Structures are given as structure tokens and as C-alpha cells.
Amino acid sequence: MSFNALIRKLLNKPDNSRSVAKKRLQFALVYDKLEVKDDMLEDLQKDLVEVISRYFEIDRESLSLDIQRCEGSSALILNTPIVAAKHQKKNQEARAGA
Amino acid sequence: MDGKVIVVTSGKGGVGKTTVTASIGAALALQGKRVAVVDMDIGLRNLDVVMGLENRIVFNVVDVVQKKCKLKQAAIKDRRIDNLFLIPASQSDDKSIIKPENMVWLCKKLRREYDFALLDCPAGIEQGFKNAIEAADEALVVCTPEVSSVRDADRVIGLLYAHSITPKLIVNRIVPKLVEKGDMLSHVDVVDVLSIDLVGLVEMDDAVVVSSNTGNPIVQQKDSKAGKAFNRIAMRLDGHPDLPVEDPMGHDSFWRKIGKKLGRKKQE
Numbered sequence: 001m002s003f004n005a006l007i008r009k010l011l012n013k014p015d016n017s018r019s020v021a022k023k024r025l026q027f028a029l030v031y032d033k034l035e036v037k038d039d040m041l042e043d044l045q046k047d048l049v050e051v052i053s054r055y056f057e058i059d060r061e062s063l064s065l066d067i068q069r070c071e072g073s074s075a076l077i078l079n080t081p082i083v084a085a086k087h088q089k090k091n092q093e094a095r096a097g098a
Numbered sequence: 099m100d101g102k103v104i105v106v107t108s109g110k111g112g113v114g115k116t117t118v119t120a121s122i123g124a125a126l127a128l129q130g131k132r133v134a135v136v137d138m139d140i141g142l143r144n145l146d147v148v149m150g151l152e153n154r155i156v157f158n159v160v161d162v163v164q165k166k167c168k169l170k171q172a173a174i175k176d177r178r179i180d181n182l183f184l185i186p187a188s189q190s191d192d193k194s195i196i197k198p199e200n201m202v203w204l205c206k207k208l209r210r211e212y213d214f215a216l217l218d219c220p221a222g223i224e225q226g227f228k229n230a231i232e233a234a235d236e237a238l239v240v241c242t243p244e245v246s247s248v249r250d251a252d253r254v255i256g257l258l259y260a261h262s263i264t265p266k267l268i269v270n271r272i273v274p275k276l277v278e279k280g281d282m283l284s285h286v287d288v289v290d291v292l293s294i295d296l297v298g299l300v301e302m303d304d305a306v307v308v309s310s311n312t313g314n315p316i317v318q319q320k321d322s323k324a325g326k327a328f329n330r331i332a333m334r335l336d337g338h339p340d341l342p343v344e345d346p347m348g349h350d351s352f353w354r355k356i357g358k359k360l361g362r363k364k365q366e
């Protein structure tokens with residue numbers, strides 16, 4: 001930390017434009033990359049549906065996957081109604097196989 | 099042994115690609131290498147005026163690619179610095195006149211003829227950029243400590259990686275006073291965000307403007323901070339990769355001054 005930054009911290013002054021710039025940059029870069037790879041989100045959604053379906057019966061149509069920008073970070077938000085749990089069934093299958 | 103083709107690129111315009119190309123080219127030649135600087139900004143040539151060679155253009159890089167002349171005929175010899183040559187862009191053509199496969203051919207010729215060929219890339223990431231990076235061995239990415247410039251640099255770095263080139267970074271137009279005041283990104287911030295290897299830091303320097311007015315190489319002005327920085331970058335590119343990068347903030351930072359004072363006391 002530079003001397004000036006230290007003084008600022010001690011005096012509880014608002015962020016200087018340098019740190020604002022850095023934060024904005026870090027966000028922009030994360031965002032740009034997600035934007036560039038739009039089909040990546042689609043692929044991810046397909047993979048997630050497949051994995052989740054192993055454990056839960058889900059409504060594939062109403063599943064949504066979004067990237068949300070919150071204060072201080074970006075979040076990947078997956079939203080899906082669960083129709084039924086498959087856990088039991090899987091165990092039974094395993095037992096039947098044994 | 100074959101030489102190296104190094105593309106100088108940035109994404110964003112006006113950040114110093116042409117200045118970097120001319121200066122590092124001159125510095126490498128002064129270090130005894132045989133150097134060509136090639137203006138790939140077809141239709142908007144600049145490198146010739148920055149180098150003060152605009153009155154001597156006969157052939158250009160498009161002529162070479164179209165085999166209207168030999169590479170050697172298009173290469174203008176700098177009379178002040180031995181072994182420094184400029185291959186100018188054409189002013190009347192469009193960037194699409196050169197195809198990527200032409201670049202493979204051209205770079206092969208350049209490697210055979212020179213120790214270093216520096217390609218001055220146009221701004222943007224379109225055809226002109228694609229041509230310039232097509233057959234390059236290495237890349238220097240230039241950016242200034244501004245949000246828009248660093249963001250564009252990041253995009254270009256991604257495209258270079260996708261093309262199997264690992265770029266090195268030059269941060270240009272640093273104003274230490276602003277960084278110290280907390281009103282400019284420091285090079286540490288920039289490297290932190292881009293996470294690539296740094297090869298040089300260049301301060302904002304009035305001497306750069308003066309030297310581009312007169313067409314005289316900045317690297318020959320011994321008292322210029324930017325000139326010194328370019329000379330050191332050239333050394334790093336030419337066999338001294340571990341030469342430390344000087345911190346422009348180093349001169350007058352508070353802690354360093356204190357440190358120096360304490361250090362002196364200890365010695366006494």
C-alpha cells in the first residue's frame with residue numbers, strides 16, 4: 001500500500017479513482033469473457049441439467065441459468081423447480097443389481 | 099540463424115504502438131542487430147513520419163507481397179542508425195489487400211534477412227490485426243494505465259493466446275505523480291488484472307512528442323526517461339530477459355525516501 005493509500009484508509013476517505021478504476025476493470029473483464037462465450041452458458045446448462053437429473057427429477061424447460069452482477073462479485077444463479085427426488089430409486093436400483 | 103518476427107499490438111488506438119515499434123527497433127539496431135520495422139497499418143501509414151523517413155519511400159509492403167519489388171528494394175535504410183530498415187505501408191490500399199497466407203510468406207523472408215522484424219499493427223482486431231499476428235513469433239502488447247486501454251489489451255491477449263502466441267506487456271504513458279496521488283492505475287494494478295509478463299514501463303515524456311515532431315529516434319536522447327525505458331526493453335528482448343524492470347514510481351516514493359534516509363544513517 002502506498003503512503004497516500006494508507007493515509008486515506010486511516011482517515012476513512014472514499015476510494016480514490018485509481019482503486020475505482022481497478023474494480024471496474026476487474027468486473028469488465030469477467031463480464032466481457034462471459035459475453036464472448038454465449039454458447040458456453042448453453043453448454044454449461046446442458047451439463048448441469050444432466051448432472052442434476054441424476055439426483056432429482058427436474059422440469060428441464062423451466063430451468064434458468066443466469067449471471068448476476070452483485071456488489072463486489074459476479075454470481076452464477078441456477079434456478080430449477082424440483083419435481084421429485086431420485087435418491088431412493090437409485091439406491092433401489094443399486095440394491096437390485098447386487 | 100533465423101531472426102524473430104515480433105508484432106506490436108494493443109487493440110485500442112493511440113496508445114503508442116508506432117512509438118514503441120520505432121523506438122525498440124532503433125534500440126535493437128543500436129545494440130548491433132539487423133532490424134526491420136514494418137508498418138502494417140495499410141492505408142494509414144505513420145511509422146515513416148515517426149522515424150523521419152517519409153521522403154524516401156519508393157516501394158511499400160504491399161508491393162513486396164504482390165511481388166512488384168524485392169523485399170530489399172522496399173526496405174529504406176536509416177542513415178543515422180546502422181542496420182535499421184523501414185518497410186513502409188502503402189497509403190492507397192485497403193487492409194484486406196493482404197491475406198494471412200501472404201504474411202506467412204513475408205515473415206519467412208523477414209526472418210531470413212533480419213535478426214528482428216517488428217510489425218507495427220493497426221488498432222482494432224479486424225483484418226489488419228489478424229494479418230499482423232498471423233505469422234509472428236512473439237507479441238508485445240502496449241497499453242496505457244486506463245480502464246478502456248487495459249480492457250482492450252485483455253481482449254487482444256486472449257486472441258493472441260488463441261493463436262498460440264504468448265504476449266509480453268508494455269505499459270506506456272505512465273504519470274508517476276497521478277499514480278502516487280491515487281488517480282491513475284499503477285503498473286502493478288495493470289499486471290495484476292492482465293496477469294501476463296511485463297517487459298517494460300514507459301513514462302509519459304514530452305521528449306516523445308518532440309522526437310516525433312522532428313523524426314529523431316528517442317532512444318538516442320540519453321536524458322529522456324522514455325528513451326532509457328525503450329533501450330532497456332530492447333535489451334530484454336535481445337538476450338537479457340532478466341534485466342529488472344525499473345519502477346517509474348521508484349524515484350520519489352515516500353517509503354523509498356525514508357528507506358534511503360534510514361539506510362544512510364545505518365551506514366554512518
Ligand SMILES: Nc1ncnc2c1ncn2[C@@H]1O[C@H](COP(=O)(O)OP(=O)(O)OP(=O)(O)O)[C@@H](O)[C@H]1O
Pocket residue numbers: 108110111112113114115116117118139144220221270271272300301302303304306307310324
Ligand atoms: N511515453 C509517451 N509520452 C508522451 N507521449 C507519447 C508516449 N507514447 C506515445 N505518445 C504520443 O501518443 C500519440 C500516439 O502514439 P502512437 O502514434 O505511437 O500510437 P499508436 O498506438 O501507434 O496509434 P494508432 O492506433 O493510431 O496507430 C503520439 O502523439 C505519441 O507521440
Ligand SMILES: [Mg+2]
Pocket residue numbers: 115116117139144218
Ligand atoms: Mg500507429
